[in-house]
Amino acid sequence: MISIKNLHKKFGDLEVLKGIDADVQKGQAIVVIGPSGSGKTTFLRCLNTLETPTSGSVTIDEQTVDFSKSLSKKQIMAFRKQSAMVFQHYNLFPHMTALENVMEGPITVQKQDKKLARKKAEQLLTKVGLGEKINEYPFQLSGGQQQRVGIARALALEPKVMLFDEPTSALDPELVGEVLQVMKDLAAEGMTMVVVTHEMRFAKGVADEVLFMDEGRIIERGKPEDIFNHPKEERTQRFLNLIQKTDII
Amino acid sequence: MERLVDIAQSSFLPLIEATIQFTLPLSIISFIFGLVLAILTALARISTVKIFQIIARVYVSIIRGTPLLVQLFILFYGLPTLGITIDPFPAAVIGFSLNVGAYASEVIRAAILSIPKGQWEAADTIGMSYTQSLRRVILPQASRVSLPPLSNTFISLIKDTSLASLILVTEMFRVAQQIAATNYEFLLLYGQAALLYWVICFALSLVQGRLENRFDRYVSR
Numbered sequence A: 001m002i003s004i005k006n007l008h009k010k011f012g013d014l015e016v017l018k019g020i021d022a023d024v025q026k027g028q029a030i031v032v033i034g035p036s037g038s039g040k041t042t043f044l045r046c047l048n049t050l051e052t053p054t055s056g057s058v059t060i061d062e063q064t065v066d067f068s069k070s071l072s073k074k075q076i077m078a079f080r081k082q083s084a085m086v087f088q089h090y091n092l093f094p095h096m097t098a099l100e101n102v103m104e105g106p107i108t109v110q111k112q113d114k115k116l117a118r119k120k121a122e123q124l125l126t127k128v129g130l131g132e133k134i135n136e137y138p139f140q141l142s143g144g145q146q147q148r149v150g151i152a153r154a155l156a157l158e159p160k161v162m163l164f165d166e167p168t169s170a171l172d173p174e175l176v177g178e179v180l181q182v183m184k185d186l187a188a189e190g191m192t193m194v195v196v197t198h199e200m201r202f203a204k205g206v207a208d209e210v211l212f213m214d215e216g217r218i219i220e221r222g223k224p225e226d227i228f229n230h231p232k233e234e235r236t237q238r239f240l241n242l243i244q245k246t247d248i249i
Numbered sequence B: 001m002e003r004l005v006d007i008a009q010s011s012f013l014p015l016i017e018a019t020i021q022f023t024l025p026l027s028i029i030s031f032i033f034g035l036v037l038a039i040l041t042a043l044a045r046i047s048t049v050k051i052f053q054i055i056a057r058v059y060v061s062i063i064r065g066t067p068l069l070v071q072l073f074i075l076f077y078g079l080p081t082l083g084i085t086i087d088p089f090p091a092a093v094i095g096f097s098l099n100v101g102a103y104a105s106e107v108i109r110a111a112i113l114s115i116p117k118g119q120w121e122a123a124d125t126i127g128m129s130y131t132q133s134l135r136r137v138i139l140p141q142a143s144r145v146s147l148p149p150l151s152n153t154f155i156s157l158i159k160d161t162s163l164a165s166l167i168l169v170t171e172m173f174r175v176a177q178q179i180a181a182t183n184y185e186f187l188l189l190y191g192q193a194a195l196l197y198w199v200i201c202f203a204l205s206l207v208q209g210r211l212e213n214r215f216d217r218y219v220s221r
Ligand SMILES: Nc1ncnc2c1ncn2[C@@H]1O[C@H](COP(=O)(O)OP(=O)(O)OP(=O)(O)O)[C@@H](O)[C@H]1O
Pocket: A011, A014, A016, A034, A035, A036, A037, A038, A039, A040, A041, A042, A043
């Protein structure tokens, strides 16, 4: 489904991604972990071309983009459609209701029929448990509810891949569960997902594979139980000890 | 005393006429053109294209650095020297639009920059183009932020249209001057003019309040 080859990203002189290779099968959920500044966000943003990688190639569903070549806006837009991003801070449009947030992509970008888009948006919001809240503005919703609207907004575009950047790390602890549940359901339905998160329970319960990133490289990858219980690399061990101690998990 | 009341009554209608015929259209048309110009200038200022930035900066700097009256005089009395003759009303519209364009561009630029980067990114990730992001996501939010300062710009503009009397636009203040020249009741006529300006600006501030309430429906208070 996704194939990433030798992906590099530089910001000026700072090389943030130093050659990432990864493959994700259709329907798999991949969890990415790693210390702050290791490039996890940048990696996800490159997959959605919110950042343009410096070099390397990414294939999503047989559509390949080689970033070493210069690309037209059209090519980038076409490629971006393959995936959709869920942000750490939700980034909902504050001037639109939950329903309008979800309908925005289908109507403005995909030029869908308004009635149809509305119906689909209502279904999606019901699916993430917000059927009663469709006419609320973001400020009237809790963080967990806002993030679920964010997920519905991304799903409305019918992407092939969902990208999640620490979707629960801005939430109060008691709201984390409701968002993770929605993500679990998605995974169970066979959505292909790349998730940056330090939620160990989610990784253990849902992930097909865990990638550990450090300093712009993937240092170790494997089944969640292997990575968490018997990490091979010393850096992975150190990181896991650290997050277990600081109780991020 | 009776004479004053008579004059006040008889001059009221011409003043209102001039307001409706010239002062208001001049203000409204100039404000609309000015806003369009201001949005374009603000976008040029924040664009990554150097030459756009420079053009916008030079334009804003010239307008802000010279008196409005001098600009109007150049347009109306100066340009004919180059063979360009513009009628009083269009000359005034051009002058005021250029003015609003420059001042409001700073307001709009600040408002656009105040919208969090995450909003652009959310628009990007759902596949919006630059103009779609602006139209659907950024400008609606920026207009809420810039409503109070833009209302000030509009109020200043309404008062500044009195300067158009000096390039022969028969707007309200010019009519007041003309009437006063025949009966020498300067205090009365200019007082009436002042009252009319104040009524217009007061009405405008009521509209502003209503608009602010409308915008505030989506922010917590
Ligand atoms: N737009 C940018 N310009 C310059 N440097 C950037 C930019 N975005 C990220 N960086 C740098 O790239 C490095 C990786 O950042 P990134 O946000 O990808 O890390 P992360 O793994 O997501 O960290 P965190 O866990 O804190 O979210 C950091 O050193 C950061 O300062």
